[in-house]
Amino acid sequence: MAIVNFFRNLLALVGVVALIGGGVAFDKFNAFKGQLDPEAQRVFKEVGGRYLETLDLGVSMVKSIPVQEGLTAEDVVEAMKSQAVSNNILFAGEAPFYKQVEAVTGEAYRYVAFYYFCDAKVGAMMVDYNPAYTAFMPCRISLAQDKQGKLWLHTMDLDYFIHSGKSLPPELKEGAQRVAKALNKIMENAAKGEF
Numbered sequence: 001m002a003i004v005n006f007f008r009n010l011l012a013l014v015g016v017v018a019l020i021g022g023g024v025a026f027d028k029f030n031a032f033k034g035q036l037d038p039e040a041q042r043v044f045k046e047v048g049g050r051y052l053e054t055l056d057l058g059v060s061m062v063k064s065i066p067v068q069e070g071l072t073a074e075d076v077v078e079a080m081k082s083q084a085v086s087n088n089i090l091f092a093g094e095a096p097f098y099k100q101v102e103a104v105t106g107e108a109y110r111y112v113a114f115y116y117f118c119d120a121k122v123g124a125m126m127v128d129y130n131p132a133y134t135a136f137m138p139c140r141i142s143l144a145q146d147k148q149g150k151l152w153l154h155t156m157d158l159d160y161f162i163h164s165g166k167s168l169p170p171e172l173k174e175g176a177q178r179v180a181k182a183l184n185k186i187m188e189n190a191a192k193g194e195f
Helices: 002-021 027-035 040-054 073-086 097-105 120-129 131-136 158-163 170-190
Strands: 062-066 090-095 112-118 139-145 151-156
Touching: 040 158, 062 170, 073 090, 073 112, 073 139, 073 151, 073 170, 097 112, 112 170, 120 131, 120 170, 139 170, 151 158, 151 170, 158 170
Parallel strands: none
Antiparallel strands: 062 151, 090 112, 112 139, 139 151
């Protein structure tokens, strides 16, 4: 139910973004804008811009980085694990989705796998703040080969969760921003094969 509500709210926010971006007054927005995180409008514009560009809700909430040519999936995975240590984030596991597809279909499938990262202290603060957030835990980065064989890294845009509603409590907000920054660094550096 939390996920259904999340998408329902996202659709409403996309409409708000379109109106805000166009400079149109919107009574409902004016009624609650004072309660929003100071970065909410920026985030709405970014998420809404991606949505309006692609008309794809999934794309609107995701950060994607192409992997440098010449790197293998194994290179990127090892780089992500190394970057997790460097950024003080726990590598919490992996799920090789492509192997499951192959086992079910009996046919080869392109590389698609999910990698899980966690900061237990920040995670506990999130759960204490709102148990519904467990639906998005732990943080994930996917390594996916597109149909042309190009590798990409994808993760949820945590800015949306951190800034799109009312301001989080200061300690939680600081922790969540630290995790988001670490995930972005893991992706950026792993996409270049940096350990």
